[in-house]
Amino acid sequence: MYRKVLVVVSISQIFGGAGLAAGITVGALLAQQMLGSDAFAGVPAALFTLGSAVAALIVGKLSQRYGRRTGLATGFIVGGLGSVGVVFAAIFNSVILLFVSLLVYGAGTATNLQARYAGTDLANPKQRATAISITMVMTTFGAVAGPNLVDIMGGIALFIGIPALAGSFILSAAAYILAGLVLFIMLRPDPLDIAKRIATYNQENKQNNDTDLVDNNLNKKGLAVGATVMVLSQTVMVAIMTMTPVHMEQHGHDLTEIGIVIGFHIGAMYLPSLITGMLVDKIGRTAMSIASGITLLLAGLLAALAPSNSVILLIIALSLLGLGWNFGLISGTAQIVDSTMPATRAKTQGTLDVLIALAGASGGALSGMVVANTSFVTLSIGGGLLSLVLIPVVIWSRRS
Template structure:
């Protein structure tokens, strides 16, 4: 790497709020690599749309179908829990597969599990055994983990300056499946009646087909594997790295370390702290988003709302979560990773305040849910890019998988505890609790900014 290229990379990292480091894709990218990245984004976008159909279907009919099969409305609450548990459980195993064999095999494995889940859900509904149906919903939850993994896959071959754009574009594609999925209930009922299963289970026929297609798209399209290709670039960058000066080598040798080891240890502790803090900030955004969203339908119904009002409110919320993700990708590049996280926290604060004062006003609740989705989008897009920036390439899948697992688990736990809080008090009490969690998240974000700033000063 030339001195000029190294200076440019460090300046870019500093501007984005990242720890100092090298970006082999930035310095060694060729027209062939850039073309491969463009193709990778297209493949990931298509597979994300297909995978999203299963997610949208499971979230829209899972609770209703569980209640119908079990004959107990209380059982319906397990739908979101097992779905979230499936997503959380899959995060780290899929990351390990990516570490050893590449992103392609990890994405294909996840989509195949979701395909099996859709078939299992159909079977559980057909035989009238709700635990089998619940297992199927849990396996379909793996599709959510695949979506999270796909957004990180979009960064493997993306230069630093384009990571946020490429990641946010793949996230934006989730919108398509999230919108189409629930609208398959009607056609699914026709299919369900035709094949002799409960009408609501028919939607999982579409989900199974979509997951099978997503498997094929990833298997055929992700050749060569983006992560394995990025590793080769990193190896080339290491070979082309300038030899350290005699003074640096002597200093490192006197400390009993190789020059490379000495350089790594300068920021190793700060990097580990920053990685953990970034994951916590993302998890806080997930806690707020799931907790408030999960109880919104009940709050609206308790204040004279209708099913149509609930549907509109949730649609607006989903639009806030995904539709503007490219905008936050743009801001992440222009303002920086940390400033965009700050924007997200500000939006989340406004959402919590509106939820607290909403009372019986459905319009205020809808505004709160829109801002909640926007704040979540800003934090998760910028946070995912920041985690990628500050993590060495050779261990990125591990930390990305850990982030996805923590994010999914935080959402699952938040959804369950939100029900308890709502039962004890009301929507305003839930908003107060969300506000306290957000204060903690803001403190963690400030700690993260100070950690990165001090690391740059000491480098």
């Protein structure tokens, strides 16, 4: 059953990754085009990550009450409807409809992240990071394809008489809805329901309760550290990633080059997951959290120092940015799973994903303002330095 769950979730993540990546690639450019200002280019990332915050809470509660199948399928389908709304906003040039639709589109973003938890429900403690990584690495196939289909979807959009940038959201709509249907049809029996039954059986047959207080304290600490690692990683990654397409367009790069850079970035976010998961399980959550902070710092410095006309250096910088996020997300998620019980796991995970989404919303909203008032260099260096906060946090977690 554990293997079957991983297969089903992995299939859905291929579609989910395409829906996520396609929207991210052109979201800032669409807002810039409709609003006519770079200062608001970070608004789409802020809106769909804010929407994902609300969706994360709802999907978590739905999953806790009705199972992963219902919660995840609902989230993906709602995200697909948000993508449809963005397309109509571009057709009618309606900024209000764009903002509302981007909020709804965020449901797909939240669900794409929460799906990683489904693979851990039936995993033992030494398999958890690996289970997370398997579902994430499958996201790569769609996530890399999405940005590289920007030009093709733009051509299709123009052919049917709608703005070119809206084409990517047509792809997002189809991909998210397919991801939801895969989960709704194939994710049976529900893994969280089985995990609850196993936990209840174990609790009923438990003989010694002396370690409950110690475990509870360790669980609270694990939740705090895991959440901090994921929040900081998300903030830094979203801030720099959001403004990279705008930075590149201002320096004469076309949509194809922008799509290549973002494609490498999202590939680095997901493709190394299998190796990252094994490293987290083998050498520990703490070591990989520190590696996340250092990698994000290097990404920020390289993005700041790279010549604006160098696509190669921007690819390397954005790849490091994705890799640092990957280290932080998998190590942080593993700590969250370690620190929760099936009876409350989905609800707790959804609540913590709200913090991640709000961190992304803050990073996306502030990034445009920072660049408009200072520069992309300042944003990149500031983000890199912020990531260093991870190191004292995880060192504190090792103290008894």
